[in-house]
Amino acid sequence: MNSAFRFTSFLKLVEGPQTLGKGPKFWSGFALVLLAACAYPMFADSYDVGNNVYFFNWLFMAMGLSLIWGYGGSLSFGQTAFFGIAGYSYGVLTINLGDAYGLTLISLLLAVGISALAAAILGYFLFFGRISGVFLGIVTLSVTLVLERFMAQTAAPFWAIGKARLNGFNGMGAMPSLTIPWPGGSIVLYPDVTLYYVTLGLLALCYLGLRILVNSRFGNVIVAIRENPLRAEMLGYDVRKYQLGTFVIGSALAGLSGVLYTSWGNYITPASMGMTAASLPIVWVAVGGRTDLTTTLVGSLGVLIVFQSLTIYGSQYALVVMGVLLVVTVLVAPRGVVIALISLFSRGKPKSEGEL
Amino acid sequence: MALLETHQLNKHFGGLYVTGNVDFALQPGEMHCLIGPNGAGKSTFFKLILGEHLPDSGKIFYDGKDITRDKPFERIRRGISVKFQVPGIFKELSVRQNLTIALQHHVAPRLLKEEIDRLLEFLKLSRDHMQLAGNLSHGQKQWLEIGMAVALKPKLLLLDEPTAGMTPDETFATGEMLQALNREGMTLLAVEHDMAFVRQIAHQVTVLHFGKIFAQGTINEIVADERVAAIYLGEVDA
Numbered sequence: 001m002n003s004a005f006r007f008t009s010f011l012k013l014v015e016g017p018q019t020l021g022k023g024p025k026f027w028s029g030f031a032l033v034l035l036a037a038c039a040y041p042m043f044a045d046s047y048d049v050g051n052n053v054y055f056f057n058w059l060f061m062a063m064g065l066s067l068i069w070g071y072g073g074s075l076s077f078g079q080t081a082f083f084g085i086a087g088y089s090y091g092v093l094t095i096n097l098g099d100a101y102g103l104t105l106i107s108l109l110l111a112v113g114i115s116a117l118a119a120a121i122l123g124y125f126l127f128f129g130r131i132s133g134v135f136l137g138i139v140t141l142s143v144t145l146v147l148e149r150f151m152a153q154t155a156a157p158f159w160a161i162g163k164a165r166l167n168g169f170n171g172m173g174a175m176p177s178l179t180i181p182w183p184g185g186s187i188v189l190y191p192d193v194t195l196y197y198v199t200l201g202l203l204a205l206c207y208l209g210l211r212i213l214v215n216s217r218f219g220n221v222i223v224a225i226r227e228n229p230l231r232a233e234m235l236g237y238d239v240r241k242y243q244l245g246t247f248v249i250g251s252a253l254a255g256l257s258g259v260l261y262t263s264w265g266n267y268i269t270p271a272s273m274g275m276t277a278a279s280l281p282i283v284w285v286a287v288g289g290r291t292d293l294t295t296t297l298v299g300s301l302g303v304l305i306v307f308q309s310l311t312i313y314g315s316q317y318a319l320v321v322m323g324v325l326l327v328v329t330v331l332v333a334p335r336g337v338v339i340a341l342i343s344l345f346s347r348g349k350p351k352s353e354g355e356l
Numbered sequence: 357m358a359l360l361e362t363h364q365l366n367k368h369f370g371g372l373y374v375t376g377n378v379d380f381a382l383q384p385g386e387m388h389c390l391i392g393p394n395g396a397g398k399s400t401f402f403k404l405i406l407g408e409h410l411p412d413s414g415k416i417f418y419d420g421k422d423i424t425r426d427k428p429f430e431r432i433r434r435g436i437s438v439k440f441q442v443p444g445i446f447k448e449l450s451v452r453q454n455l456t457i458a459l460q461h462h463v464a465p466r467l468l469k470e471e472i473d474r475l476l477e478f479l480k481l482s483r484d485h486m487q488l489a490g491n492l493s494h495g496q497k498q499w500l501e502i503g504m505a506v507a508l509k510p511k512l513l514l515l516d517e518p519t520a521g522m523t524p525d526e527t528f529a530t531g532e533m534l535q536a537l538n539r540e541g542m543t544l545l546a547v548e549h550d551m552a553f554v555r556q557i558a559h560q561v562t563v564l565h566f567g568k569i570f571a572q573g574t575i576n577e578i579v580a581d582e583r584v585a586a587i588y589l590g591e592v593d594a
Contacts, residue, residue, distance in 0.1 A: 009465070017453050217460050224457045227446035234406070234444070235458050236432040236508060 014208055016215030018071065018223055020292045020342065037200055041193045050191030055304045056199045057260040062284050062300035063210055063293055064253030070290030071214055072246040073226030074132065078140030079254040079281055081122075081147050084273035086115035086255030087262040088151070088166070091175040095164035099176035099188070108178060108259050115255025116248050123247040127240045132229075144273045151270035171269030178263045191264050199260060206253065210293050213249070222246050276319065280307070283326045289336025299338045357420055359384045359512055359543050360405065365414035367400055367567075374400040375411070376567040382512070387534070387544045389558035391551075391578075393588055397567035398547045399441070402516055405545075406438055407431050419511070437510035441517040441547075443497035445504065447490030451481055454489050454500060458507035471507075478533070479503040495526035499533070506537060513537065515546040519553050531556040551579075563587070 015022035021030070041049045061079055069075050093107035122143060126136060155168025166172055178189040178198075189195040213219055221242050224232040233239045262268045271277060288299015303325070310318035333340035358381040367375040374397045382388055390398050403409040405416060407428040416424045423431055432438075446454050455472045463471050476482040479499045484492060489500055498518060505513055518534070519527040527550060534557055538544055548554050554561060554575055561578045563571040565587050571578060578584055 017450065220453070220457045220460060223449065224446050227448055228444055230408075231440075231444035231446065231504075232457075233429050234432055234438050234440075235504065236429050236461050238427075238429050 010212065013212040013215040015211070016219075018214040018219050019211050020294050020339075034204060038197070041196055046192045049193050049196045053191055053196050053199050053264055054261075055301060055308070056196075056203055057257055057264055058281075058284070058304055059203055059257075059297060059300055060206060060260070061254040061257035061281055062288075062296055063206060064250035064257075065281050065285045066290050066293055066296035067210060067214070067222075067253070068246055068250035069285065070292065070296065071219065071226060072222045072243060072250075073229075074243060074247065075134075075137045075282075076140045076247065076250070077137040077282065078142070078144035078278055079251065080273045080278045081140070081144035082115040082119055082251040082254040083258035083261070083277075084144070084147055084151070084268070084270070085118050085258070086111040087258035087268035087272060088172060089114045090259045090262050091172045091268055092161045092164040094175045095172075096162040099179040099186070100181075102179070102181040104176055104179045104263070108256075108263075111259045112252050112255040115258065116252040119248045119251030120244065123244045123251075127243040127247065130240075141275075141278055144278050145275065148270045148273040148275075151273065169270060171267060171271075173267045175262060175266055177266060178260075189263065195264065202256075202260075206256075207293060207297060214293065218242070218245070280322065283322050287325055287329045287337050289339035291335065292339065295336055295338035295342075299336060358382055358417075359386075359419060360545070361417040362405075363415045363417070365401075365404060365416065366412045367404055367409060368412060374567045375404060378414070378564075378567070378569060380562065380569065382543060382545055384511070384543055385538070385541060386559050387538050387557050388546070388560045388562065389554045389575075390545065390547045390562050390564060391549070391554060392564035392570070395566075396564040398564050399516060400567070401564065402438070402514055402547060405431075405514065406436070432508065432510075435511040436514065437505040437508045437512070438514040439498075439501050439505045439516065439518055441520055443494075443501045445489045445497055445501050447488065449489060450486050451476070451489055451492070451500060452485045454504055455507060458504040462508070475503050475507060478506075478536075480529075495522045495530075498522060498526075498530065502530070502533065506542075510542065512543045512545065515544065515548075517547055517549065519548065519550055524552075527553050528556070 015026075061083055065076065065079050089111035090107050093110055094104050097103045097107060122140075126139060131139060151166065152169045154166035155170065157165065159166040159168070164172065164175075178195075180187040180189065187194060189198055214223070221232065221237050224235070224237070225239050225242055229239050258268070258272070261272070284300035284303045285296050287303050288297070289295030303322075307318055307322060310321055329337060360380075360382040362378050362380045365375055365378040365380075366373070378401065390401065392398050400409065404411050407423075407426055407430075411424065414424075415422055418431070418434055418436060421434070423434065426434070446457065449457075452472060455475055456468065459468060459471055459475075473482070476485050479502070481496060481500060481503070484496065489497065492500060498521075502515070502518065515534070519530050522530060531553055534544055534546075544557070546557070558575050561573060561575050562569060563578060563584050570587065571581055571584050573581070
């Protein structure tokens with residue numbers, strides 16, 4: 001009885017002061033969107049469906065950045081480092097281990113674990129060294145750029161781990177896709193409808209899990225640290241541990257993005273950790289509204305689709321538009337476009353906790 | 357045994373000695389005010405007690421234990437709490453959330469709501485509990501921060517100019533609030549400039565001047581001390 005009560009209380013955290021949207025109206029809307037997303041493959045070509053999984057792949061990193069930056073107040077400019085670490089780790093592991101017996105799923109877990117471990121080591125020095133503000137951004141950006149440069153010079157044959165050649169600037173390819181062992185034949189998650197549903201399910205799970213996390217006691221503290229770290233410390237919280245925990249969780253999500261992307265395209269390159277790649281998540285999350293998971297999710301998906309559409313006309317042109325979008329957002333709607341629109345539509349109502 | 361003691365506490369920044377050989381003792385249950393002209397070292401002394409600054413030499417004892425090298429959050433967990441001069445609240449969060457964050461550390465979830473409601477009433481903030489803390493009046497912000505500091509149920513509450521910027525009515529109400537806390541057994545150490553407020557609450561007063569203890573006594577003794585009046589008017593050198 002007691003554990004049932006605890007479980008119910010735990011689930012109730014899915015809505016709370018740290019997340020926009022609550023009550024039957026919001027959850028009906030959520031269910032409708034999920035239903036529409038589930039129904040989409042029935043009305044679209046499976047090739048397009050598989051291609052569009054690309055957009056979902058990035059959203060895990062976006063939500064992770066929202067957690068670290070939007071909720072925790074620490075701007076990490078180098079989430080792509082963990083994306084790349086996990087992507088390359090998945091490649092190395094699966095090329096060596098193969099795709100039988102669910103080993104790709106174990107590789108996924110290991111690769112995400114490796115990125116989380118890398119984040120824990122880097123984060124330890126950052127947060128226990130009391131590095132914050134713009135310096136945190138500089139260090140994390142430097143880390144991802146160093147990794148990019150390092151991986152770009154691994155073209156020589158001796159840059160290999162077991163059977164896996166790192167391949168330098170050209171990137172690592174030919175790793176197997178995620179494969180689910182199944183009676184009667186394994187299910188290989190090629191970019192098609194099955195992968196779409198698996199990624200969508202993971203996305204919904206992570207979104208709801210993160211909602212619970214940010215409305216929990218842990219979430220309360222990370223928001224408090226964003227608002228006033230000294231006060232948070234003077235309430236007895238070891239701020240450094242909370243910042244590190246947030247950084248590791250957010251970076252593990254970037255790692256998940258890296259694995260899903262690598263498995264989806266059977267390919268990962270050093271450019272995925274470069275300057276452009278590192279900047280884009282900042283744009284997605286800032287434009288959507290970094291202080292909330294839902295606005296981050298909606299905004300990031302929107303910006304990703306716009307960016308991809310513009311890329312058809314020229315990638316440099318699309319990048320300029322992204323830069324302009326970021327500047328305009330910072331100047332006109334610093335809390336994010338989606339949040340600004342919600343505020344506009346709910347004008348006149350009291351703007352307090354949980355009202356939006 | 358004193359609740360808080362400092363032995364020969366020293367702190368300097370470059371060539372500037374802001375705290376010099378301070379021997380200070382605070383008895384349990386006392387309401388003690390720290391006064392002194394600007395630059396006397398009051399805030400630095402507070403920061404040394406809190407662990408925001410580490411002393412160059414000397415020791416700090418709390419409840420008989422040496423806390424000189426403890427981290428700030430470790431000192432808080434031992435039973436010290438603080439209210440800053442500029443309200444240290446979470447402005448973008450509601451009043452209720454502010455108190456939740458302060459209380460959740462040591463109050464069971466099932467008792468949290470009841471405890472928050474009790475504090476809101478004590479702070480006269482019940483009507484504004486869903487208001488963003490940043491939207492409160494200055495006096496209410498000060499009260500909210502006192503509430504957050506008190507929520508930890510500390511043995512020792514440090515208050516850095518708790519009535520700064522308050523109206524006389526708010527100042528008096530704050531004094532009554534602090535007296536109520538003291539009656540419940542809380543020891544208070546406040547840095548304050550408002551002598552009417554000091555007179556209202558202080559059992560003992562310590563005057564700091566150029567980082568050193570200049571005078572100690574009851575408020576009447578301090579007010580009667582001509583040397584204290586002189587340092588405020590700038591007639592006595594260190």
